[in-house]
Amino acid sequence: MEKNQEIALTRMRKSVEKLGGSAGEYGDPTLMRFLIARSMDSDKAAKMFVQWQKWRAKLVPLGFIPDSDVPDELEARKIYLQGLSKNGYPVMIVKGSKHFPSKDQLQFKKYVVHVLDKTIASSFKGGEIGNEKLIGILDLQQITYKNIDARALITGFQFLQAYYPERLAKCFILNMPRFFVSVWRMVSYFLEKATLEKIVIVSNEDERREFIKEIGEDALPEEYGGWTKLVAIQNVVLIQLED
Template identity: 75%
Template sequence: MEMETEKSQQLAVSQLRKSVEKLGGSTEKYEDPTMMRFLIARSMDTDKAAKMFVQWQKWRTTFVPLGFIPDSEVPDELEAKKIYLQGLFKKGFPVMIVKASKHFPSKDQLQFKKFVVHLLDKTIASSFNGTEVGNEKLVAILDLKDITYKNVDARGLITGFQFLQAYYPERLAKLYIVHMPGFFVRVWNMVSYFLEKATLEKVVIVTNEEQRREFIRDIGEEALPEQYGGQAKLVPMQDVVLTPLAQTMELPQQLIFE
């Protein structure tokens, strides 16, 4: 059965590459795991996956012309120190923590969108082992502790999810939402309207002690900060320095995070 599945996947990837080329795109630099993410995101429909892939390529070229978003382009967002990048959790995925109480709706939407790309690219790149495979994922924790109405940013949340769904297919392994206050339930219900079913299925809202224990077990105490029941220290994302890589497929890491 495994061999049959592998053969069918190889066939689907081959068909996807041909479909991408017909649409004017190129898959030369991308290995099969990258192509499979787009196929999975579009339920193995090669035509829909090809369209998504080509749109993604055009977007990267226009929105991320350098291949990365440098710190200098998102200074206001970085200054808030609201994103933390921890080590790898049990399955080898990096853990990203968002402290919502340190976030305020941005007056500069372009900078905010660039920041979304910056944090997703850097989080994913932190799991590379020598080079990018193409199927790396991330785990996110959205911490709503101590938030007030001034921190609520439905538009920002929707933008983040839309970027994930359109430009980072199958990169999200799981999103844990912790310390959700009662008033935020309505906000979340509105945001959820914009989420694809596959994305919603990866969201876990931690509301009771049993779920909290499972949350700690899933991520592992080594990667989880003390504030959440683990043993690690919180590490602001800008303090994480990644080793430059000689070769990658999606991100020119030799230019990033040096």
């Protein structure tokens, strides 16, 4: 680790304590995510970290969201967890045509946490290191106006930005229909530049080949050019989530 990173980490830990938080149980890789997200500004990173701790304590008091807290969202079977990409990132697929705006926003927010936590945990080899990332695939095949939910997209990306800094390796958007372009333009307004730079809209065959090459056929279902079957996230059992 470079000297300036060590200094920034030391300053961040002290700043976290001044703000009433605690970074003692977290390793450097976890804190570095917050520092990177705040351009290595120790005070801003500490503020973000403490806000994250308070948010987790309130929304995720058990440390994870059990299936029983998000039954309606799981019933839709709209999110799939497909193993690891070539770079070792867990691959999560969202089927837009199976999503409908939620009547229970608290349950939806918990569902976002449930999905992100479980996806990240699926890449753990033993314990968590703290710098694990994920790849998201948003498939908009066969979506209709009834499936459009800008609020849900904004919530998902804002959670990633505010509470899962540097967890997103890349997000691929597939099969975007023309009528969705204006929706995406609105959603993009709420995204940080660093997030937008990780989003790839796959719109031609060359980009599709690059998408398959980057993720790997072992992690992609057959319908996306790979060799595997779709696996609903609730059918994936992770021992780590119960520890």
